[in-house]
Amino acid sequence: MSRIGLKTIEVPDSVTVTKNGDNITVKGPKGELTRYFDPKITFKQEDGKINFSRSNENDKALHGTERANLASMVEGVVDGYKKTLKLIGVGYRATAQGNKLTLNVGYSHPVVMTAPEGVSVKATSATDIEVEGISKQNVGQFAAEIRDVRPPEPYKGKGIRYTNEYVRRKEGKTGK
Structure with missing residues (x-):
């Protein structure tokens, strides 16, 4: 059943x-x-x-x-749907202009992403991104694409993550 x-x-x-x-x-x-x-x-x-x-x-x-x-x-x-992401790392920042999102996340070039129709993107601060829309699928998909640009890594915790996401940290190499 x-x-x-x-x-x-x-x-x-x-x-x-x-x-x-x-x-x-x-x-x-x-x-x-x-x-x-x-x-x-x-x-x-x-x-x-x-x-x-x-x-x-x-x-x-x-x-x-x-x-x-x-x-x-x-x-x-x-009500609509909203996902918020946070950039963690030295020099990592995001800017939004219209439906374009520009990410500076440690690459030699800025990553420019265009939001799909029906989805709006805002950079509320230099390190916070809000993705909003009425379609749960489109909002979640675009938020996942933003996160995939630089997923969080377990050693220093740098990367793009959801605000409520927990990243399990690992210990680095130990010397003799």
């Missing part, structure tokens, strides 16, 4: 959910998201609540996944 798939999604009054073929569109105060949903999973919308059901018992994982995707879409158009 899919426990996540059986949970009910509460839809606020400011959000509309419409189905067009196999695509579901969610419109809210922050924007609009459209996503393909598998036809094996059906949903019923009644009185501001959405329930999911599956056609057979082989689709348990898909049942929970589709329900979680729609719940993320509803939360995104109401």
Whole structure:
């Protein structure tokens, strides 16, 4: 039994959910998201609540996944998503201008990254970056791409990390 798939999604009054073929569109105060949903999973919308059901018992994982995707879409158009990253290292800094992010993280050249459509990036300070948007997938993907430019290393702890990320430190070489 899919426990996540059986949970009910509460839809606020400011959000509309419409189905067009196999695509579901969610419109809210922050924007609009459209996503393909598998036809094996059906949903019923009644009185501001959405329930999911599956056609057979082989689709348990898909049942929970589709329900979680729609719940993320509803939360995104109401509140949005935000990931914050921190640069740790001497001389490491970030600047954002429009949808372009420039990172100086110890390479011989600055790394310039362009945020995808629907995602905004801000450098709140020289070492803090905020990635915001309504799509949980796009925000997480772009934050992961920023982190991959210089992932944190375990010896000195230098690199780009999420603000709540713990980097396990290792002891260096010991001499005789």
